[in-house]
Amino acid sequence: MHPFMRGAVDWIRRRAENVVAGLLGLMFVAFIVQIVFRYFFNFPIGWSSELSVVAWLYMVLIGAAFWLREGEEIRFDLVAGSLGPRARRIIGILVAAATVVLFAMSFPAAWSYVTFMKVESTSYLKIRLDVLYSVYLLFAAAVIVRYAWDVWRLLRGAGPEAIDATKTSSGL
Amino acid sequence: MNLTSPFSLALIAIVGLSLLGLPVGHAMIGGSILWLFLAGRDMGTAAEQLLNGMMSSQLLLAIPLFILAAEFMNAGSIMDRLLRFCNAIVGRFRGGLAQVNVVQSIIFASMSGSALADAAGSGKLMQSLMTRDGKYTPAFAAALTCVSSVIGPIVPPSIPLVLYALVSDTSVGYLFLGGIVPGLLLGVVQMALIALAARRRNFPIEEKVALRELPRITWQALPALLMPVILLGCLYSGVTTPTEAAAVAALYALLVSALLYRTVGWKDVYHSLTTSARVTVSLGMLIAGAMVFNFVITSENIPRTLSAMLQAYELSPLTFLLFVNLTLLVLGCFLEGTTIILVILPVMLPTAQALGIDPVHFGVMAVVNIMLGLVTPPYGLLLFMMTKIADVSLRDMVREVMPFLYVMFGALALITLVPDLTLWLPRLLGYKG
Numbered sequence: 001m002h003p004f005m006r007g008a009v010d011w012i013r014r015r016a017e018n019v020v021a022g023l024l025g026l027m028f029v030a031f032i033v034q035i036v037f038r039y040f041f042n043f044p045i046g047w048s049s050e051l052s053v054v055a056w057l058y059m060v061l062i063g064a065a066f067w068l069r070e071g072e073e074i075r076f077d078l079v080a081g082s083l084g085p086r087a088r089r090i091i092g093i094l095v096a097a098a099t100v101v102l103f104a105m106s107f108p109a110a111w112s113y114v115t116f117m118k119v120e121s122t123s124y125l126k127i128r129l130d131v132l133y134s135v136y137l138l139f140a141a142a143v144i145v146r147y148a149w150d151v152w153r154l155l156r157g158a159g160p161e162a163i164d165a166t167k168t169s170s171g172l
Numbered sequence: 173m174n175l176t177s178p179f180s181l182a183l184i185a186i187v188g189l190s191l192l193g194l195p196v197g198h199a200m201i202g203g204s205i206l207w208l209f210l211a212g213r214d215m216g217t218a219a220e221q222l223l224n225g226m227m228s229s230q231l232l233l234a235i236p237l238f239i240l241a242a243e244f245m246n247a248g249s250i251m252d253r254l255l256r257f258c259n260a261i262v263g264r265f266r267g268g269l270a271q272v273n274v275v276q277s278i279i280f281a282s283m284s285g286s287a288l289a290d291a292a293g294s295g296k297l298m299q300s301l302m303t304r305d306g307k308y309t310p311a312f313a314a315a316l317t318c319v320s321s322v323i324g325p326i327v328p329p330s331i332p333l334v335l336y337a338l339v340s341d342t343s344v345g346y347l348f349l350g351g352i353v354p355g356l357l358l359g360v361v362q363m364a365l366i367a368l369a370a371r372r373r374n375f376p377i378e379e380k381v382a383l384r385e386l387p388r389i390t391w392q393a394l395p396a397l398l399m400p401v402i403l404l405g406c407l408y409s410g411v412t413t414p415t416e417a418a419a420v421a422a423l424y425a426l427l428v429s430a431l432l433y434r435t436v437g438w439k440d441v442y443h444s445l446t447t448s449a450r451v452t453v454s455l456g457m458l459i460a461g462a463m464v465f466n467f468v469i470t471s472e473n474i475p476r477t478l479s480a481m482l483q484a485y486e487l488s489p490l491t492f493l494l495f496v497n498l499t500l501l502v503l504g505c506f507l508e509g510t511t512i513i514l515v516i517l518p519v520m521l522p523t524a525q526a527l528g529i530d531p532v533h534f535g536v537m538a539v540v541n542i543m544l545g546l547v548t549p550p551y552g553l554l555l556f557m558m559t560k561i562a563d564v565s566l567r568d569m570v571r572e573v574m575p576f577l578y579v580m581f582g583a584l585a586l587i588t589l590v591p592d593l594t595l596w597l598p599r600l601l602g603y604k605g
Contacts, residue, residue: 020453021445024236031237031419035412049230056233057226060456063449064197072450073195074458074508076551080193095192098185102202106215113216136219143198172287172325172332172509172546172553 016066020059027055047124054122054132061135065142089154096150103143110140178210179472186465195454196511200461207468218464225463230415231338232459235285236452237418238329241399241425242284243444246293247436248429250396254279255297257393260386263378267370269307270316271363272378273298277320278359281327282400283425285334286451287546290324291317291554295561307376314562315572318554319362319580322543327355329403329418332513332542335459336535339466339518344414345407346598346605350536354587354594358540361579369575395428408601455510462514469519479523489527493534493588496520497541504545508553512542530605532598533591540584547573 034048064073080088114137117129174180186203190196201218208215226232245251255276262271276298280290295317302313325332328348337344369375381389390397402424406417429436469475482492499520503512517538524534546554549570559566587593595605 017446017449020449021442024240024445024449024452027233028237028240028419028422031233031416032423035416035420039411052233053227053230056236056456057223059236059449060226060453060460063453064457068450068453070193070195073454074197074510075193075195076190076506076508079191091192095189095194098189099194099198099202102205105209106205106218109214109216110219111216113214113219133219133223136223140219172543 012066016062020063020067023055023059023062027052027059030055050122050124054125054127058135061139065139093151093154096147096154099147100144100151103140103147107137107140107144111137178207179468179474181210182207182468195457196508197454197457197459197461200458200465200515204461204464204468211471217467221464221467222460226456226460229338229459230413231334231344232456234329234334234344234415234418235331235455236448237415237422238285238331238334239289239448239451240444241329241418241422242280242286242289242293243448244422244425244429244436244441245280245283245396245399246289247440247444248425248433249435250393250429250433251280251294251297253389253393253433254396255294255301257389257397259378260381260389264380265367265370266377267366267375268378269302270312270366270370270375273302273313273316274320274323274359274362274366277323278327278356279397279400281324281355282403283329283396283421285325285329285331287321287324287543287554288557289451291321291557291561295321295558299562309568309572310562310564311568312572314558314564315569315576316362316366317562318547318552318558318569319573319576320359321554322546322580323355323358325543326351326358326536326540328352328400329421330539331455332509332539333535334414335510335513336517336539339514340521340531340535342531342535343603346532346601346603347535348404348407348414349598349601349603350532350594351539352597354536354540354583357583357587357593358580361583362576365575365579395432399424399428458510459514462511465515466518469515475519475522478519479526482523483526487527489529490589492523492527493529493537496524496534496538497584497588500538500541501545501548504542504548504551506551509542509545512545513538530591530595532603532605533594536594537584537588540587544577544580544584548577549573 030048030052034045038044080091083091114133115130117133120129121127122129122132182203185206186199189199189202194202201222205215205218208217255272258272258275258279259268262268262275265271276294277290280294284290284293298317299310299313302308303310328351330348330351333347333351334344336342337347399421403417403421406412406420407414412420426436426441487495500512500516503516521531521534525531546552549555555566555569555573559569595603598605
């Protein structure tokens with residue numbers, strides 16, 4: 001990869017980390033505020049739970065799109081990991097290409113769903129849903145670009161990413 | 173259903189893509205898009221299901237907050253104090269340090285909802301303590317940390333039980349209560365096995381802590397020991413929702429670490445946030461994928477079909493539970509547990525309901541089974557993680573894990589056969605089931 005591109009990708013990844021960590025902090029604070037208002041001021045607020053749900057949605061989609069490396073996601077790498085580098089490269093190309101095709105295929109329909117949602121807004125914060133939901137388009141676009149880049153990279157002969165089972169996430 | 177139906181092709185795509193290394197969440201979204209395309213549906217439905225599903229699941233927010241609470245606890249010096257407390261109690265027996273490992277896991281389980289977090293949090297420390305001066309073999313120490321960590325998500329709080337609550341519409345509160353006795357049972361069988369092995373293998377005894385030291389050590393560990401009390405208190409007094417209880421737990425952990433033990437600074441807080449966020453994002457992506465794919469499963473009426481098919485065999489509830497256990501064990505050999513909870517359990521639930529099996533019992537049993545999958549070869553995430561942390565070979569560790577697996581499978585059989593073991597505590601606190 002060109003050093004400038006490498007730098008840009010790293011920069012995006014670090015900013016995405018800041019955003020995602022910030023959103024988790026925001027969610028945490030929103031909950032505390034909500035509890036304090038209800039029990040100490042006897043004043044239930046609705047916007048805080050809406051805010052934390054929005055933070056959750058954005059955390060997951062932005063984090064998956066711009067932050068996490070593929071090896072940090074939840075996946076089964078047992079089969080892929082047991083193959084030789086050549087076979088893994090070919091399989092890597094096929095899997096990445098299929099991902100690009102599937103996400104690209106549904107992109108126009110996702111676009112029209114999201115833009116159609118401009119007719120509705122959230123109940124407390126009055127955020128228009130097309131604006132709110134556009135994060136999905138960002139996510140889908142990032143998936144397409146990332147896997148297209150993978151196809152390109154593997155076709156040009158780069159080796160597949162080493163598999164490290166300890167990096168794989170799990171919620172268990 | 174034939175092999176070229178849209179559903180079969182989508183399923184093949186999902187299994188194929190994820191076995192070949194695509195993250196499971198992405199694979200489920202991709203496979204669902206394929207189904208929508210083949211079935212001639214609007215492909216925007218994938219986006220719709222994902223967005224609306226994520227926006228309407230308040231309950232799920234408990235997951236990042238529980239992870240954060242455990243992370244704050246890990247960041248502070250709480251683990252040290254907890255270990256000293258455990259050592260003062262069980263260190264005096266033969267195989268003392270091994271018993272400490274289990275007791276520590278049980279206590280930490282009541283603050284954390286994740287086995288991997290438990291192993292990562294205490295794994296390194298326990299490993300160096302246990303192997304120092306050649307007290308225990310590295311393989312035994314690593315194996316023990318693995319098996320004791322599976323108690324983490326069975327004793328509340330529990331991430332897998334929150335996920336189960338989501339897919340089964342069961343109360344998180346009662347599920348958490350239901351996990352307590354089975355979790356303790358697993359701890360007891362592990363400790364019994366250690367006690368037996370201790371005499372045979374001549375495990376060392378730790379230096380006795382004088383009884384008059386006990387109040388001081390307990391006092392120092394008290395803020396950490398209070399965490400489960402606060403958590404369960406919030407939940408069962410009805411003061412907070414389960415999600416709010418998770419936020420309170422996280423706040424408490426932060427305050428204890430930062431103010432009382434003075435071991436956490438801003439930098440650590442940011443680090444805890446990113447560590448928790450990493451797990452949250454990968455788990456969230458899997459949940460998002462499952463939400464899209466579950467729409468496909470429901471549209472195809474799979475759970476009903478399976479239920480009708482199984483009922484045609486006139487299974488007894490017990491045979492069905494055995495069938496479920498065996499299926500989960502086999503699936504657990506190559507599937508990751510959260511996927512099983514989010515995708516496989518919803519398919520089995522209608523049958524369980526039709527057979528009159530209690531959803532809390534079913535959920536706790538399934539989660540215990542799936543947790544055992546974490547330490548069952550060939551595909552056991554905890555085993556893989558521990559080989560790296562402890563730097564021991566998988567083969568040596570598996571040999572030490574096996575006896576524990578046998579007794580834990582015994583405990584699972586007991587949990588399956590005796591629903592009261594799970595349901596006694598929830599019923600005591602008002603569960604009508």
